[in-house]
Amino acid sequence: MTKNQKFPIPELLAPAGSLEKLKTAVLYGAGAVYLGGQKFGLRAAADNFNQEQLRKAVSFAHAHGSKVNVVLNAFLHDSDFVGLSDFASELKMIGVDAVIVSDLGVIKTVLEAGGPEIHLSTQASCLNASAAKLWKSMGVSRVVLGREASLADAAIIKNESGLEVEMFVHGSMCMAFSGHCVISNYTQGRDSNRGGCAHSCRHEYKIALNQSEQEKNAFFMSSKDLEGLRLLKEYVEAGVDCLKIEGRMKSVHYAGTVTKVYAEALAHYQVHGNFLSDRIEEWANELRKVHHRAYTQASLVEPAGQDSIHNGQDGEGVESAVAGPIVAVTNDAMVIEVRRKFHDGEELELVPFQGPVQVFKASKLRSLSDMPLTETKPGSLVKIALIPGASEHVLVRSTGL
Template sequence: MRTASEILAPAGNLEKLKVAVLYGADAVYIGGQKYGLREASENFTYDEIREGVEFAHQHQSKVFVVLNGFLHDSDLETLPEFLSFLENVGVDAVIVSDLGVIATVRKFSNLEIHLSTQASCLNVEAAKFWKDQGVKRVVLGREVSIPEAALIKRESGLEVELFIHGSMCMAYSGNCVISNYTQGRDSNRGGCAHSCRFGYEIELNDDQKKISAYFMSSKDLEGIRLIPDFVEANIDSLKVEGRMKSAHYAGTVSKVYREAMDFYIEHGHLLTDKIYEWEKELRKISHREYTQASLLTPAGADSIYDEREHEDKEYQVVGVVQETVPGEFCLIEVRAAFCPGDTLELMPWKGDCVDKELDFVRDFADRPVPKSRPGTLVKIPWMQGAEPYNLIRRKCP
């Protein structure tokens, strides 16, 4: 009997957590106001963590909290109090990359520890080392293939987690300090300036010509077609990168990977036209060109994204449902402008999207709105099945 791998989605804030859970993520990972690698992200306050954990648990999902910065001594001083809070609210695990943080977690709590990919755990011996430190799960380096991950799991006895989707560091994670030396921002404590995405002029020593290239930028990972490989290799958890990304992203990846995983568990294959639909969905969210990177064989030249950073998405979310009054209207928070007469698409928790042409757009004082403005509340016609946190989107012009 096959066991589904956990779908682990990113949640940069409470709204994204709810969206990811409702669209099917088995677990989400979040960050507090400190100790993680996304200092610019909104992140969670104590109350938001408490609420997020309660919400996720009510929906049979887990919450992992990242503490995966390479923390300095001063950072560790306040950590025990945070750990105590996390334990009290029932967080399911913490994700850690630094041995000092691991020791602190073990000293001050009984929280389950997952080793962050930031520690670049790449082989069986390394996994055994981390097991000796009290780690229960290793998030393996993105350079590790699925067969290698299976071996690491078998030989170490640890749970293993692999990335299945999202942006990738070009460097071995934790082995890039470009921002530290060039921008004065510690990349391993949340200050990464994404210097690997810059355009560079390169001079090779034995070549006279200068070459302009985005030579350090990686394509994004997409592993949907490899779900059978992940499951058959008994990979415990499949992680999606992207705490800084939108609710649209969190919702779409959760929904698509949930549906694909469930299909595989039920049928034992992905030989279905749905695979094209799922891939289409993954192209509707913001992404770079996709690659399978090192999931099967080491990433080659075709994994380099030699383009300037730009938004590459087919669809945009125009709103998030806040309230519904059945038969009358949906109150939505606008994320992108639309007008009466436009056709929008409701993304339900499961199944196909539902199109709706807008008979009206009104502000919350019930006055007609000729064109909605992002950041405002508007009423649109009620859509069958709509619920709070459903995403509403449309094709980009």
């Protein structure tokens, strides 16, 4: 909780799959970011941060008043411990604020190395106060609750354990108890709990129910995505200390847009003591503009039911309409890294770090060598006429979906 305010708010923790995403999340209002190093995390396919990038990340985040948490949340085998102790010490030295850990062996190693404070990962499936108290005695200062926990559970766990409590507020969800799924291990030879999850739960399956002998095709293990926007009041009332946005592998557009929505909603609460903003529909609409599956409140209020199953193709949610982030601003133009084709004269939206989206028409579209263009192609850099509010890392997108 951010203290010394009339209406204290939880910390907003955003994913940072790369330095670019980290900067975007911080600039759009993340109070903290989480990221992975080259080892010991759960996203082996991600770019992840090397030591130099970690230093840059901490320096940038701290300069903007944000914290940095590093994930060390793989379940390690004995042979995986090589370098962990030194890495934990180095993280402390760099100024990393916390590490997110699932494995008791890792907790012990980080403590012995004098590493940063320890947050228990959601992978450890901490679902009750009894478990939270045990983990507290093991040396953790915060628990990231399992996604099966409700907001009411969170309040009890926080009060009874005396630990800080972090909960997911937005993003993709494991259908299984996190840390208790090994489908990839046995079907792909990739340890899901050491970074190799193949997302087999998103596959379509043919199910033969024994008793009826009927076969049905279904994406029966695929969960809808979590959206907690309309439950922010309940998160605050439960005393949740930190709201976590899932998605280190997701786009810059996602990192910026989702962070902005929740940061602005929390900022509104900070001033007014409620979430009764005229902008609530606008914020909800913003969350529909990023790539997602259908949304659910999962188990935040009641245990997730049948309507929390996403019975469809992975990614069939609304497509992102991002034109691209601004990567530089020159004397008279903004340079956009094009993610989606747009044409000269097209109506675009500029998404400022704070405040409402600005609609404008792209004009003076040209290449970096100032050759006039009529339209862009994804993957290229182009210049368009500078408009007020443009700066590096600001997102520009199409108005239509």
